[in-house]
Amino acid sequence: MRTVSLAETASSTYAWPVHAEKLQVRAGRHLAVDELDMRLGTGVHGLLGPNGAGKTTLMRALATVVKASGGRLTVLGGEVTGNADLRQVRRGLGYLPQHFGFYPRFTVREFVEYIAWLKEMPKAAIPGAVQRAVERVGLADRADTRMKTLSGGMLRRAGIAQAIVNDPAVLLLDEPTVGLDPEQRLDFRELLREIGLDSCVLVSTHLVEDVAVACSDVVLISEGRLVWQGTAGQLAEQGGAGDAGDSATERGYSAVLRAYRGRVSA
Numbered sequence: 001m002r003t004v005s006l007a008e009t010a011s012s013t014y015a016w017p018v019h020a021e022k023l024q025v026r027a028g029r030h031l032a033v034d035e036l037d038m039r040l041g042t043g044v045h046g047l048l049g050p051n052g053a054g055k056t057t058l059m060r061a062l063a064t065v066v067k068a069s070g071g072r073l074t075v076l077g078g079e080v081t082g083n084a085d086l087r088q089v090r091r092g093l094g095y096l097p098q099h100f101g102f103y104p105r106f107t108v109r110e111f112v113e114y115i116a117w118l119k120e121m122p123k124a125a126i127p128g129a130v131q132r133a134v135e136r137v138g139l140a141d142r143a144d145t146r147m148k149t150l151s152g153g154m155l156r157r158a159g160i161a162q163a164i165v166n167d168p169a170v171l172l173l174d175e176p177t178v179g180l181d182p183e184q185r186l187d188f189r190e191l192l193r194e195i196g197l198d199s200c201v202l203v204s205t206h207l208v209e210d211v212a213v214a215c216s217d218v219v220l221i222s223e224g225r226l227v228w229q230g231t232a233g234q235l236a237e238q239g240g241a242g243d244a245g246d247s248a249t250e251r252g253y254s255a256v257l258r259a260y261r262g263r264v265s266a
């Protein structure tokens with residue numbers, strides 16, 4: 001049986017689970033997110049953009065790991081750029097960072113349990129929630145294996161398990177499909193679609209095809225700004241025969257970026 005998360009039982013008086021207005025976030029001294037406006041509702045949102053576009057920095061700000069240096073950011077109704085109770089917001093979040101740390105002697109189960117405990121899940125709900133998260137990422141047969149002995153793809157799946165253990169209302173996944181084999185990628189797309197039915201999921205990736213298949217909506221950023229937002233089908237319609245790419249979605253991606261670069265250099 002599915003455990004009901006704290007985020008679901010909290011009253012949701014906000015219009016958008018994620019709402020950024022003129023958001024600015026620094027990475028070191030660099031302004032990596034610059035006056036970004038973005039609203040995300042329920043569904044699976046694919047976050048695309050070239051290397052250095054600011055995807056990881058944006059994810060980190062949404063995950064409340066870094067503070068914004070300007071603008072406004074509201075996550076699950078809490079203004080995280082203001083004086084919101086971050087503990088309350090964090091209980092409703094799931095986050096898979098691009099690189100995540102773990103104690104190598106922990107088993108997969110201990111690692112996911114530890115994150116559930118950090119998220120202040122009710123003690124009695126933790127064992128069942130951990131088992132379910134591990135099963136959902138296809139690691140049930142490795143639950144009692146030490147983290148240090150997992151393959152790269154299995155580690156990534158353990159990372160996804162910790163991100164979903166609390167049934168988060170906002171799930172942030174930074175390049176989750178890196179290292180997954182083709183079969184696991186297909187299962188993962190299915191998992192994303194399932195979670196996106198009642199949660200807001202943001203997935204950063206360079207695999208435009210993953211976005212085309214698994215995401216209800218695409219957010220494209222470049223130089224820290226929102227360049228384009230729409231459905232994967234609408235993105236595909238932006239491209240033409242002369243645009244770079246092996247699929248309609250890739251050609252759409254190239255066309256949108258080309259148009260944006262033309263606008264900023266004009």
Ligand SMILES: Nc1ncnc2c1ncn2[C@@H]1O[C@H](COP(=O)(O)OP(=O)(O)OP(=O)(O)O)[C@@H](O)[C@H]1O
Nearest residue numbers: 027028029030032050051052053054055056057058
């Ligand atoms: N610690 C740092 N100090 C200075 N600049 C940084 C730092 N971290 C990131 N940057 C810069 O901020 C910008 C955005 O980086 P970020 O990692 O958010 O981009 P990204 O879209 O996730 O890139 P990628 O697709 O390569 O993972 C880049 O220009 C990067 O060089």
